[in-house]
Amino acid sequence: MKDSAMIIPSYEDMLTAHERIKPHVRRTEVRRSAYLNELTGADLFFKCENFQEPGAFKVRGACNAVFGLDEAQSAKGVATHSSGNHASCLSYAAMRRGIPCNVVMPRTAPQAKKDTVRRYGGRITECEPSTSSREAAFAEVQAATGGDFVHPYNDPRVIAGQGTCSKEFIEQTDGLDMVVAPIGGGGMISGTCLTLATLAPECQVIAAEPEQADDAYRSFKAGHIIADDAPKTIADGLLVPLKDLTWHFVSNHVTEIYTASETEIIDAMKLVWKHLRVVMEPSSAVPMACVLKNPDAFRGKRVGIVLTGGNVDLDRLPWMV
Amino acid sequence: MKDSAMIIPSYEDMLTAHERIKPHVRRTEVRRSAYLNELTGADLFFKCENFQEPGAFKVRGACNAVFGLDEAQSAKGVATHSSGNHASCLSYAAMRRGIPCNVVMPRTAPQAKKDTVRRYGGRITECEPSTSSREAAFAEVQAATGGDFVHPYNDPRVIAGQGTCSKEFIEQTDGLDMVVAPIGGGGMISGTCLTLATLAPECQVIAAEPEQADDAYRSFKAGHIIADDAPKTIADGLLVPLKDLTWHFVSNHVTEIYTASETEIIDAMKLVWKHLRVVMEPSSAVPMACVLKNPDAFRGKRVGIVLTGGNVDLDRLPWMV
CATH class of the missing domain: 3.40.50.1100 (Rossmann fold)
Structure with missing residues (x-):
């Protein structure tokens, strides 16, 4: 895509994307765990984008x-x-x-x-x-x-594509009070905002970020983009900064951004591996870490969590070091 | 259940079981992987019993x-x-x-x-x-x-219950050429035989067993039950021997028993974790190990594999030792 004035994708672009990509992506399962519900007091729904053939919502x-x-x-x-x-x-x-x-x-x-x-x-x-x-x-x-x-996130075609995940999520769950997704560059979060603003405007969009790469959190609080060069976190999918297009969605539609420490991310990762029995990346564990860390914000709610990816090096799992 | 003459469960017992347990168990997902299909030349369907709330088909x-x-x-x-x-x-x-x-x-x-x-x-x-x-x-x-x-496998109520898995499997896949499941005491295999003998008699039942606990394989070849005391394998769900009731199904309905070494089981386990992104036990990897070891038996076939359980100690994974 050529450089140009910012093009903000529309809800119709997301619908077009959904029809276009249907032959090529999976309508991924939504998984549940009675144990994790009991632990958090929330009604948790996990959208398993780690189950896409190449292992990620992207x-x-x-x-x-x-x-x-x-x-x-x-x-x-x-x-x-x-x-x-x-x-x-x-x-x-x-x-x-x-x-x-x-x-x-x-x-x-x-x-x-x-x-x-x-x-x-x-x-x-x-x-x-x-x-x-x-x-x-x-x-x-x-x-x-x-x-x-094709920019990894600051591209209207990409954001419209990521937005198809939330459309399925709402259809599969009969509605949610909030969707929690990790934030790096903001592609998934932007697509989520794009879709929910029209399809389920009462549903909150919550972003979850590693403390050690918390540029989106600081941007959100400051009211303008703050970018770090080369942050370090085990959540290696979340190293990149917001850009103008994703900032548009984050600043206009996101309800809150929570952060979690490396230890909290690893603990949440093991907990979800153990009780949902899915393989997911550290990045995908940040939402669960934030839910565990801020129980009052989620208790009693229908909470959708996007498990964004499942490509890990099984010989170098974070708790093996 | 009191000691008594052997009671062989019927197809109707399985149907009754399915209705009885429906409020308490999940109709687990069937997962696929284009990569694993390409690798094996087979059309593989994985029934994710590791996704049951307590993590196993049992x-x-x-x-x-x-x-x-x-x-x-x-x-x-x-x-x-x-x-x-x-x-x-x-x-x-x-x-x-x-x-x-x-x-x-x-x-x-x-x-x-x-x-x-x-x-x-x-x-x-x-x-x-x-x-x-x-x-x-x-x-x-x-x-x-x-x-x-309630015996873990040599009980007609238990076998009828395990048989409900194959009923769902056939419904979810529109038919299979064969179902491959691990064999320990033989409960899952017996339930599979019970159901498929009526529902899909053309579908073969293949059992997969660790070389280091190959008493079912040796029983199958000898024509009578051979039991080992305390075999050793990482597939800790498959340590127990056949008993009269499971031997009835194994000897009458199973097409073949294949075996795999410890290394082959670990390699298959990592491969499935990586490409299906599910957490499953070593026991559940034995069928995939056998498919990889005997490619000619499975190539071009619609092969159902039962992922029997997902309860592993994440701090002691077999490839971490």
Whole structure:
């Protein structure tokens, strides 16, 4: 997508995205646990986006961008930078359409995520794990390939695609009081705001962020975007800062942002693995960590939690270190 | 259940069980993976019994036994011996009915399984990890409490309950060429035979067993029950031998028994965790290990695999040692 004035996706864009991507993504299960409900006093619903074939919700936005390209654009393929799941999901979408995909990825990204990108035919260029290095490396790659830039989150096609998750979530649960999702760059949260503002305006949107990468929290409190270069957290999907388009949704629609420490994230991750018996990433555990940390905000409510991804390195689980 | 001549459960007993247990168990999801299909050349369907609230298919048989008791019987509660999942599932069923549950359990059973039994109100008596010690300890407990003995597998109520899993599996998949399930004492396999013999007689039943606890395999080849005392395998749900009732089903209906080594089981376990993103026990990985080891037997077929349980100690995963 060419640089341009900010284009804010509409509810109709989300509906179009949902029809477009249906053949390529799963309508993922919503799982429940009597034990976790008892523990929190809340009625918890877990949307298992870790069950998407490439293991993350980002397949929704990626497929919407890739399958929305016209023939001429698609010939040069797509390109992106990503800390992991957007990379594999864009590669997966491009593979399904049979077009090239170039990816700039931090060299520190989990090996499991690099392997997945390559399995789907994505070509990886490595960079240092900072926003500045990533953007410089990407400019080179894009100049060389001419691929259509699909930003991991600050792209209206991507946000419209991510918004399809909440549409299914509301349909599958007969309504929720709030949806809690992790926030990194803000793609999932923006899509959630986009969809719920029309479909379920009474449903609150809560963002959950690692304390050690709390730029969205500080932005939300300050009223303008604050970006950190190279924060460090085990929630490696949440390292990137908000951008103008996601800030639009966060500043206008999000009810609250909560944060959790690394230890709280790991404890929540083990708890959900144990009682829901699903494999999910540290990033996906941040919402549950925030629910456990702020019980009064959730008790007695119907709470939807988005399990955003499930690509972990099983040989390097956070509690094994 | 009192000692008596062998009572073979019927297809109608399974249908009755299904109605009886419906309020208490989940109709678990069937999951798929394009990657695992490509890897094996088979069309794989995974029935996620690890997603039952207490984490194992054994909740089916346990609920059928507990909710089938008359009022007089139920006052003294139930009692059993189990390497783990039957214990927690029987405790869970008893808790739901509000009756006592006494359990004899090997002291070496995973801590996670003991914790679960206690969480559901089960009272544990520990024994040594051998069939002989287990049976001696159980005789004492039963004499003291008078609880109705619900054997972990050699009980027609239990087998009829386990058979409900295959009924759902066939309904959810529109038919399968074969179902592969792990075999320990043979409860799941017997229930599978019971149901498929009537519902889908063309569907093969394949059992999968650890090489290091291959008494069912040797029994199958010899034509009579061979029982080992205290075999050792990481598949701790599969330590127990066949008994007369399960041998009836195994010897009459099972097509083949395959075995897998400890390393093959661990590799299959990691592979399924990674690509299906579900947490399952080593026992549940034995079918996938056998599919990978005998590709010609499964290629091009619609293969149902029962993921029997998901109660693992996350601090002691087999590949962490």
